[in-house]
Amino acid sequence: MIEVKNISKDFVSPKKYPGLKGAVKGLFSNEKVVKTAVDDISFSIRKGEIVGYIGSNGAGKSTTIKMMTGILTPTKGTCRVAGINPNQNRKENAKNIGVVFGQRTQLWWDLPLGESFTILKEIYDVPAEDFSARMDFLNDVLELQDFIDRPVRTLSLGQRMRADLGAALLHNPKVLYLDEPTIGLDLVVKDNIRRAIKQINEKYQTTVILTTHDIGDIEELCSRIIIIDEGKLIYDGSLANLKDTYGNKRKISMEIRQPWKLKELHLEETFGVGEDGCSTEFIEETNSFCVTFDKHRIQVPQVLSAVMEVTEVKDVQIQETELAQIVKEIYNHGTAEGR
Ligand SMILES: Nc1ncnc2c1ncn2[C@@H]1O[C@H](COP(=O)(O)OP(=O)(O)O)[C@@H](O)[C@H]1O
Ligand SMILES: [Mg+2]
Structure with a gap:
């Protein structure tokens, strides 16, 4: 149509x-x-x-x-x-x-x-x-x-x-x-x-x-x-699939001092990169190492301590992924209107 x-x-x-x-x-x-x-x-x-x-x-x-x-x-x-x-x-x-x-x-x-x-x-x-x-x-x-x-x-x-x-x-x-x-x-x-x-x-x-x-x-x-x-x-x-796949995602960004040490992190074993859409990213301009993960499988402290074992962390931000943010926004509006 x-x-x-x-x-x-x-x-x-x-x-x-x-x-x-x-x-x-x-x-x-x-x-x-x-x-x-x-x-x-x-x-x-x-x-x-x-x-x-x-x-x-x-x-x-x-x-x-x-x-x-x-x-x-x-x-x-x-x-x-x-x-x-x-x-x-x-x-x-x-x-x-x-x-x-x-x-x-x-x-x-x-x-x-x-x-x-x-x-x-x-x-x-x-x-x-x-x-x-x-x-x-x-x-x-x-x-x-x-x-x-x-x-x-x-x-x-x-x-x-x-x-x-x-x-x-x-x-x-x-x-x-x-x-x-x-x-x-x-x-x-x-x-x-x-x-x-x-x-x-x-x-x-x-x-x-x-x-x-x-x-x-x-x-x-x-x-x-x-x-x-x-x-x-x-x-x-579908909405159901969205909730399953993205509703539980978190993203943690860490500003680190020794980016070259990241290779000592064994990403697959430590975080299960690739599983449940878990992924990592390094942003050179800001020296930020970001890990996106499922909050039911991995907890924030686990990610932090694994990274802190290999490098000093100057700053930490925990964000929701774009989709999680949008889903949350939809839900918040829903609640605000009495649901
Ligand atoms: N006639 C217009 N001229 C210039 N910018 C516009 C015009 N209409 C929409 N925009 C811009 O395009 C973007 C998308 O707008 P819109 O489609 O109305 O968003 P939504 O309906 O999702 O809230 C916004 O940044 C808005 O400011
Ligand atoms: Mg509109």
């Missing part, structure tokens, strides 16, 4: 200089900075999959979604959605997709909700009999009838979210893009939204791409997650 091949997106903006003087300097300078928001990402998604598209703030999630919906042109690479190049055939593509951005509504603020749906029916050319069957179904799963006559501006956030989801689904799109659909919602509404997404996916085989910080969304909906960090794809697989 979706085929993304080596897409990148660069944003070019004028270089900024600090302070007021800098602002003036900036006005007269032609210097540009290039920000690579999405960096050579490839994946394909089958019909009917629900995929979580995960990453920290600024990772490039929304930019990828905008390229898949045709709002942005990729700097490099190609993207096809239901066989169509979304950017070159935006009209054609619009019939196939539904989009919800959690932070803003696409409904008419002052109109009663029901009228928004009637307008969308015209825009998308939904035949009358399909329209009423569709409204019945959406009423059923999203419980819209309670507020269908009220102007959108009077709806609560949760009601508005259900209304937006309904609006995105009215024309029965093949692909549904949801960017932070449950942000700020209470548990009851979240649950309702998740159930609706699940039912729509089961009934119509709708393909769903979902960005979220909510671990509950991921656990309940996504059979697969794709993680991006600084524009690069760093994981594509």
Whole structure:
């Protein structure tokens, strides 16, 4: 259904200089900075999959979604959605997709909700009999009838979210893009939204791409997650596998005095380098020796004492690996919102 091949997106903006003087300097300078928001990402998604598209703030999630919906042109690479190049055939593509951005509504603020749906029916050319069957179904799963006559501006956030989801689904799109659909919602509404997404996916085989910080969304909906960090794809697989493989990883960086002595460390025997993704690295500029390991197999003091036997250690930092950090972030957001 979706085929993304080596897409990148660069944003070019004028270089900024600090302070007021800098602002003036900036006005007269032609210097540009290039920000690579999405960096050579490839994946394909089958019909009917629900995929979580995960990453920290600024990772490039929304930019990828905008390229898949045709709002942005990729700097490099190609993207096809239901066989169509979304950017070159935006009209054609619009019939196939539904989009919800959690932070803003696409409904008419002052109109009663029901009228928004009637307008969308015209825009998308939904035949009358399909329209009423569709409204019945959406009423059923999203419980819209309670507020269908009220102007959108009077709806609560949760009601508005259900209304937006309904609006995105009215024309029965093949692909549904949801960017932070449950942000700020209470548990009851979240649950309702998740159930609706699940039912729509089961009934119509709708393909769903979902960005979220909510671990509950991921656990309940996504059979697969794709993680991006600084524009690069760093994981594509199941949540369970991610937790097993990366959730327990730690990285310890030691600034050492006698790097040449590292060869006295028998890495394989001491740490089991290569097992469970355990690896070591030496960074010359900072004289840092780093060991990445599974915290259930090896403990920090073991690593430290083994290294201290061969060289003096000036400084120690214990970090989590990028993925572990991201997983933790996802979980923290989940907890912060009451899970
Ligand atoms: N129109 C733009 N112009 C310049 N930089 C942008 C633009 N849109 C996004 N960016 C930058 O690209 C990066 C990725 O942004 P985004 O895709 O919105 O991240 P996410 O949705 O994962 O939080 C960020 O560093 C952001 O500042
Ligand atoms: Mg975003």
